[in-house]
């Protein structure tokens with residue numbers, strides 16, 4: 001509410017060119033550099049995290065309570081999902097597709113007050129066929145508090161940090177799972193989530209992130 005009132009007096013301006021009206025204008029959004037192809041074929045990322053506009057907006061979303069910032073990326077990410085579903089039509093068939101946001105630990109969720117990946121998944125759903133797609137925030141839970149990935153410099157430590165931290169709350173009913181996260185760097189978080197889901201017999205898992 002407070003944010004809405006504030007927004008009326010200080011409307012968003014584009015992080016790229018300063019134009020009033022949105023956090024990233026359509027033109028700047030179109031000009032964002034694409035992410036380099038991910039290390040893993042089952043991860044699709046849209047934009048290069050090195051780009052300062054991408055980085056600033058994601059940081060605003062995560063750390064500055066700029067929740068509506070996810071709207072900037074939700075449509076583009078939904079398009080990437082639609083394209084992927086078209087390409088993999090043979091494998092996916094008529095199965096239900098669950099968007100599964102990477103969960104935060106209880107402590108972090110409480111501190112932040114929201115999970116940016118969940119907001120993103122819900123934003124994406126507006127552009128997807130609701131008879132086929134759903135957002136499932138209960139399937140995957142984060143069990144233990146880990147040090148924020150960004151605070152760990154070494155890749156091997158990042159991987160260790162996440163070992164076994166997610167838990168699937170049920171086994172597969174035949175759905176496809178699309179993991180949703182804001183950023184992937186080494187892929188460690190997504191790999192940890194994926195291996196837990198595979199153990200719960202989910203056999204089609206793909207991940208979509210804003211940036212890499």
Ligand SMILES: [Zn+2]
Nearest residue numbers: 014017025028
């Ligand atoms: Zn702009």
